Amino acid sequence: YTGAAETEGVYFKRYVPVKLRSDYDKRSGSLHNSHEFKHRSLWANLASVIVVLSVVVTSVYSLIHNMDLFRSPIDLEPDEISKLDYTQHRWQRVTDNKLPDLPSVLAKMNMKGFIVPYNNKSIDSLFNGVNLRQHALKHWRNFAKRNRLYIKHCRWKNLIKCQRLFKDGIILVPPGYWDFELLDFVLTxxxxxxxxxxxxxxxxxxxxxxxxxxxxxxxxxxxxxxxxLILRGDQLLTLGFDAGLILKASSPFDGFRAISASPQAVSIGNIYDASGENETRLFAKTIGSGRLVWMDFAPDPKDHNPEINVKHLNALNASIFRYLSRQIYTDIAMWPQAKHFAALIEEDTEDQFDNARAVVDLINKKNYPISWYILSNLALKHRQLTQDMSKIGEIACHGDHHGIFTKSSRQDQVIRIARCQRVLTEITGVKPLAFRPPEEEHNDSTIDAIVNNGMTHYIANNTPDRAVPEIQVSLVSRKSLVSIPRMVSDDYEMWHTRNLNYTNTISLIDEEITWMSHIGGLYMYSFHTQFMNSPDNLNAIEHLGDKLKQLDAYFATSKNIADWWHFRTALQRNEGVTEEQFSRFNPILLSVSEEGQLVRTPYRVSKK
Incomplete structure (x- = not known):
């Protein structure tokens, strides 16, 4: 039977007599409808199962992802709060441990005054109607009078004869005509x-x-x-000074600038950030058996604004005469292994906490050192991510929430830091030893609360007077803290205030790294989770990390930076240190030799 096309392909066809075909076609249609119904029911059931499974999977994922919301909260108990330390401290900065003393240096050297060469060209030289020579001589007369030094004037043609007459004099060359050929001869x-x-x-x-x-x-x-001016660290004239020490000493002269590849100090603007006009303000060089110092700041405090730090100005003058007197002097290199500079990157892990996952993945791939400053109220909602962060970097406190600390009472600040410590310790198994207040806002009570919770370092100073950490010691408990400065732009300035694109961001990063490496200070870059949802911003962090790893930098966490600074200061002050610290940091001793060269040697502890 080949008729009934509607039945074709439904079942096996066989021959049917003509008189039975009508009955056969009825039964064939019934079978066909039954088969279609079963087929549709099967697909409907399968779709229902898929929908149910999707709902279940989504619910399970959501439950797992938000499981932290259902866990027991972590907080301080009333008896724990009552046992916290609420000591009120008085703080003293421990800085400038190796500054040279001007009277002591002058007493040791066989120098009693200055020989000032001149000729008629010098006397008549003017700039915009100002006699720069007379202006400069006034500065040096003030300095000579204060330090009981003579000034002898001598014509250029008689300079060698004057040297023989005044053997205890230094040649002082103020603005005016300079006989470069004669200067080269006497220097050599x-x-x-x-x-x-x-x-x-x-x-x-x-x-x-x-x-x-x-x-x-x-x-x-x-x-x-x-x-x-800002000092470069570990140079001929700056041993004993902190890298990046800022002296509010403006140039006494208009109309010119000096530049060099190896200055001792360079210019810095009124806003103390990582910028400058590449203007040399202090320069030193050994030439033959002679020594040359060029300077662009007045030597006497009287010729500066009252805000000048007289101690630092006199110490810088002492360093100049120490170098000229050929005294041997030493100090410990600014950074471990005498690295050119130091660097750290830290993330404020706060709003949009989930964005930290991309940073964790980047750190795992690149192995950068990183410090995580975390809000504990958000860590409670992201416990697994917080644990992952603790495995690859330093865990530190950013607060128990983002409320400004200066608006909290003295007691509440202690409690808030203790709460952050408690939460992060229980989640990660590591007790945080560092704190960075929200928006960098802090006061004396904040510093007290940090040390009262057993912490060792903090990041909050964005207007420092030097480009390296400093130690603060309590005059009440003798406990100490390391304060870590920030002198470069952070992500908020780059991406919120200035709205920089990727190209301009990495250009600014490169510029500030170059500047800080030249100074020899600490490059500290801070960024926030809120900005890490942008691929360009994440790529900028990768560019930053790659660049720091390529340079001669001590690239470390804030804890390692603080530990080194404690260790270096202890060495400078002849305090106790351990063999483990020596092997960990490998300190280098820098010396300026009698020949006027900077010499590096491994630091050795004398055994008694």
Missing amino acids: NGANVIAYGPPAQLFSVAKDKAIQWHGLTFEEVLKKESGG
Whole structure:
């Protein structure tokens, strides 16, 4: 039977007699409808199962993902709060441990005054109607009078004769005509020379020319408003000084600038951040058997604003004369293994906490050192992520919530930090030893609360007077803290205030890293989870980490930075240290030799 196309393919067809075909077609249709019904029911049941499974899987995932919301809260018990330490402290900065003393240096050296060369060209040299020479001599007369030093004037042509007459004198060259050929001769033959300000020849040559002399380049420029100077660490004249120490000493002279590849100090603006005009303010070089110092700041406190730090100014003067007197002096290199500078990156893990997952993945891939400053109220909702963070970096407190600490009472600040510590310790098994207050806002009560909770370091100072950490000691308990500064832009300034794109972000990062590595200080970059939902921002962090790993930097967590600073200070103050610390940090001793060269040797402890 080949009829009844509607039955074709439904079942096996066979021959049916003609008189039975009508009955056969009825039964065939019934069977066909029954088969279609079963087929549709099967698909409907399968769809229902899929929907149910999807709901179950989604619910289970949501339950697992939000399981922290259903866990027991972690908090301080009333008896724990009653046992907290609420001591009120008085703090003292422990800085400037190795600064040279000006009277002591002058007493040790065979130097009683200055020989000042001149000729008629010097006397007549003016800049914008100002006699720079007379302006400069006033500064040095003040300094000489204060320190009981003589000043003898001598014509350039008689300079060698004057040297023989005044063997205890240093040649002082103020602005005016400079006889470079004669200066080179006396330097090569052992003279000590202090050059101050610009040579008059600079203002008489063609405008597109500059004067170059022993690594210094003098250029005629219209200066911007002068700020201060900032010292480079671990240099001939800066041993004993903290890298990045800022002195509010403006340039006494307009109309020029000096630049060099190896300055002792450079210019810095009135806003103390990682920027400058690459202007040299202090320079030193050994030439033959002689020594040259060039400087662009007045030596006497009388010629500065009252805000000048007289102790630092006198110490810098002492360092200049110490170098010229050929005294041997030493200090411990600023960073472990005498690295050029140090660096740390830290994340404020707060709003949009989940964004930290991408950073965790990046750190796992790249193995950067990182410090996580975490809000404990949000860590409670993301316990597994917090645990993952603790496995690859330093866990530290950012607070129990993002409320400003200065708005909390003295007692509440202690409790808030203790609560953050308690939560993070229970989640990660590691007790946080560092604190960074929300929005960097803090007061004396905050510092008290940090040390009262047994912490060792904190990050809060964004207006420092130096580019390295400092130690603060309680005069009440003798406990100490390391304060870690920030002198570079953070992500908020880059991506919120200035709205920089990726290209401009990495350009600024590169510029500030280069500047800080030149200074020899600490590059500390801070970023927040709120900005980590952007691939460009995450890529910028990767660029930053890769660059720091390529440079000669001590790239470490804030704990390691603080531990090193405690250790280095203890060495400077001849306090007890351990063999474990020596093997961990490998400190280097820097010395300026009698030949005027910077020498590096491993630091050795003398055994008694």
